[in-house]
Amino acid sequence: MKEKGKQIKKQNWNDLAIFFILLVLIIILAIIRPVFLTPNNILNIMRQVSVVAIIGIGMSYVLISAEIDLSVGSLAALAGIAATMALKSGMGMGISMTIAVVITVFCGLLNGAIHTFVKIPSFIVTMGMLNIARGIVLVMTNSYPVTGLPDSFKMLGRGYIGFVPIPVVVMIVCYVIGYFVLKYTKFGRSIYAIGGNIEAAKLSGIPVSRNKVLIHTISGLTAGIAGVVLASRLFSGQPSAGNGLELDAIAACVIGGTSTAGGVGRLWGTLLGALIMGIITNGMNLMNISTNWQLIIQGIIIIVAVGLDRIKSSN
Amino acid sequence: MKIKKLTAVLFCFIMVVSLIGCSMGSDEKATSEKKKDGNKKVIGVSLMTLQYEFFQDIKAGIEEEAGDDYEIVFNDPNMDLQAQIDAIENFCAQKVDAIILTCVDGDGIIPALDTCEEANIPVITVDYKPSGGKYETYIGSDNFLGGQLAAKWAIENVLADNENPNIVFLSNPMSIAAVERINGFKDILEKERPGAKVVAEQGGDSRESFMSIMEDVLLANDRIDLVFSYGAQGGLGSYDAIQAAGREDEVSVIGFDASDEEQAAIAEGGCYKGSIMQFPKKLAEACVDSVTKTLNGEKIEKDIAVEVGVYTADGVVYADDLK
Numbered sequence: 001m002k003e004k005g006k007q008i009k010k011q012n013w014n015d016l017a018i019f020f021i022l023l024v025l026i027i028i029l030a031i032i033r034p035v036f037l038t039p040n041n042i043l044n045i046m047r048q049v050s051v052v053a054i055i056g057i058g059m060s061y062v063l064i065s066a067e068i069d070l071s072v073g074s075l076a077a078l079a080g081i082a083a084t085m086a087l088k089s090g091m092g093m094g095i096s097m098t099i100a101v102v103i104t105v106f107c108g109l110l111n112g113a114i115h116t117f118v119k120i121p122s123f124i125v126t127m128g129m130l131n132i133a134r135g136i137v138l139v140m141t142n143s144y145p146v147t148g149l150p151d152s153f154k155m156l157g158r159g160y161i162g163f164v165p166i167p168v169v170v171m172i173v174c175y176v177i178g179y180f181v182l183k184y185t186k187f188g189r190s191i192y193a194i195g196g197n198i199e200a201a202k203l204s205g206i207p208v209s210r211n212k213v214l215i216h217t218i219s220g221l222t223a224g225i226a227g228v229v230l231a232s233r234l235f236s237g238q239p240s241a242g243n244g245l246e247l248d249a250i251a252a253c254v255i256g257g258t259s260t261a262g263g264v265g266r267l268w269g270t271l272l273g274a275l276i277m278g279i280i281t282n283g284m285n286l287m288n289i290s291t292n293w294q295l296i297i298q299g300i301i302i303i304v305a306v307g308l309d310r311i312k313s314s315n
Numbered sequence: 316m317k318i319k320k321l322t323a324v325l326f327c328f329i330m331v332v333s334l335i336g337c338s339m340g341s342d343e344k345a346t347s348e349k350k351k352d353g354n355k356k357v358i359g360v361s362l363m364t365l366q367y368e369f370f371q372d373i374k375a376g377i378e379e380e381a382g383d384d385y386e387i388v389f390n391d392p393n394m395d396l397q398a399q400i401d402a403i404e405n406f407c408a409q410k411v412d413a414i415i416l417t418c419v420d421g422d423g424i425i426p427a428l429d430t431c432e433e434a435n436i437p438v439i440t441v442d443y444k445p446s447g448g449k450y451e452t453y454i455g456s457d458n459f460l461g462g463q464l465a466a467k468w469a470i471e472n473v474l475a476d477n478e479n480p481n482i483v484f485l486s487n488p489m490s491i492a493a494v495e496r497i498n499g500f501k502d503i504l505e506k507e508r509p510g511a512k513v514v515a516e517q518g519g520d521s522r523e524s525f526m527s528i529m530e531d532v533l534l535a536n537d538r539i540d541l542v543f544s545y546g547a548q549g550g551l552g553s554y555d556a557i558q559a560a561g562r563e564d565e566v567s568v569i570g571f572d573a574s575d576e577e578q579a580a581i582a583e584g585g586c587y588k589g590s591i592m593q594f595p596k597k598l599a600e601a602c603v604d605s606v607t608k609t610l611n612g613e614k615i616e617k618d619i620a621v622e623v624g625v626y627t628a629d630g631v632v633y634a635d636d637l638k
Contacts, residue, residue, distance in 0.1 A: 033535065035535055038534070040534060041531075044530050051523075138366065142371070143365060143371050144368055144371070144575070145575075147575070147576050147579060148579070230523060233523065233526065233555070234523060234552075234555060235555065236522075236551075238521070238522055238523075240522075240548075241522070241523060243520075243521060281527070281531075282527075285517060285527075285528055285532060285535070286531055286534065286535040288515045288535075290488075290516070290517070291488060291517050291518035291519065291528075292488050292518065
């Protein structure tokens with residue numbers, strides 16, 4: 001009983017650390033540049049982080065299960081190209097987007113299946129998929145962007161529902177579903193068990209192989225959704241889109257308290273992690289700090305945030 | 316068990332496919348050697364990357380210009396210096412007759428140029444000038460001059476009487492060419508419009524990152540008159556952001572590259588006013604022409620400048636058309 005109380009306290013302390021970082025950032029930026037706290041800018045930041053945040057959902061699942069998915073950036077590009085090419089060939093909006101997402105879901109499934117059944121580490125499989133997907137994109141487009149799309153395609157990336165940008169709405173919907181699945185379903189709980197101790201998970205009757213495939217499939221799904229949103233935001237299919245997105249997504253997860261060793265993680269932490277990164281970039285842009293310095297500061301924040309988390313949890 | 320068998324079959328299939336791929340490759344090589352026997356000269360071409368339209372266009376231009384006169388062997392190092400050095404060493408080993416090169420890095424490529432010198436193979440460099448080593452000529456549309464041209468045109472046609480314009484620069488810190496373009500623009504701006512204020516100068520590497528940057532810059536500044544971007548990605552990304560913010564009447568965009576997408580945006584007649592146009596086809600023509608002259612033992616100039624222009628809604632404007 002006492003042990004449990006201590007655990008809850010520890011959990012709270014961890015959660016507070018990330019809120020603390022976020023709060024300090026917001027206060028500093030609001031003082032230096034008042035425009036930072038305007039509703040317009042806050043919605044702007046949320047729209048900017050939506051792509052990384054959506055990918056972060058699948059990435060959290062994968063990381064919690066003690067695996068990794070490096071292919072998400074390329075898969076996002078693949079989804080964008082597939083959707084825009086389908087649109088251009090005259091297919092409807094719904095069908096085009098569905099095709100795009102189905103393709104990345106299939107790639108995710110393939111990642112999971114090869115990893116699980118051929119027993120190749122997910123790091124290797126998804127690194128292969130990273131190259132394959134990017135290669136397919138370049139072959140399909142011959143490096144030329146896909147343009148000349150119907151105006152209605154802009155809606156998803158640039159439209160609003162009320163005053164909320166649609167990408168933000170998509171992001172919130174994805175997070176609500178993702179949170180529910182992770183927290184309240186058998187499958188969701190099993191992800192923690194697999195990441196925590198895979199042998200124990202097997203022994204306790206969890207269908208580990210099936211669930212691992214499913215986890216990678218979900219990562220493909222979120223990459224696909226994010227890729228379509230990104231393409232719509234850019235109103236074109238860019239062959240170079242999503243380069244390095246996988247690292248941003250991993251950064252969002254680890255800032256949010258997800259352990260790369262598996263077994264530990266929380267979805268809302270990933271959302272906060274993505275927001276922290278977005279706020280830093282946005283704040284420094286508002287202050288006209290050179291991008292070169294932004295990279296350095298971002299790197300420091302990643303290490304500090306994760307470092308704080310580790311110190312607290314080892315106490 | 317079943318799965319193991321399945322994977323075994325799959326692997327076999329992959330191996331067979333890749334074997335076929337390899338054998339097709341060696342077929343090509345065989346034919347190229349045959350043609351070489353037929354006194355057809357071989358040019359090895361290594362461009363920085365084939366991921367960008369610009370280099371795709373150069374590649375197409377070289378193929379077209381070479382026609383039946385030369386056998387072309389392409390290599391795509393994809394921005395990887397080591398891969399490019401390997402490719403050049405392979406060219407030397409294959410004893411190609413000449414090499415056309417856009418280096419990934421001006422300093423790093425020098426050892427490879429030394430290898431070419433030892434092998435006595437002439438090198439024509441294009442678009443990116445190596446900082447040392449031996450090469451026959453450098454063919455390029457000067458980036459600094461391109462930036463200057465953009466500034467001259469912008470002052471005449473966009474800023475007009477505005478003596479205190481607010482300017483935004485979008486650059487790519489990873490590319491020396493980008494920095495030179497921006498510096499060229501600044502050079503003219505400082506002379507002709509000393510009242511100009513640079514409200515933001517930011518770097519990025521993709522359309523989405525530039526869009527985000529521009530969204531932030533638009534929020535931070537009530538008045539922006541002009542955005543100058545080092546390339547198409549920055550121009551189009553900022554154009555996206557300006558459109559989304561509904562500030563097209565206030566902000567003008569000038570890009571660089573005049574890619575197809577930019578040309579379409581400029582044709583819309585909105586705030587995308589112009590883009591510096593290089594002529595990859597002309598660069599390619601000059602490359603093949605230089606190869607021919609070098610192989611014939613003619614002397615060629617050390618620096619060959621290929622003209623740039625401004626692509627606008629009213630057609631292409633050349634440097635001579637401006638004061």
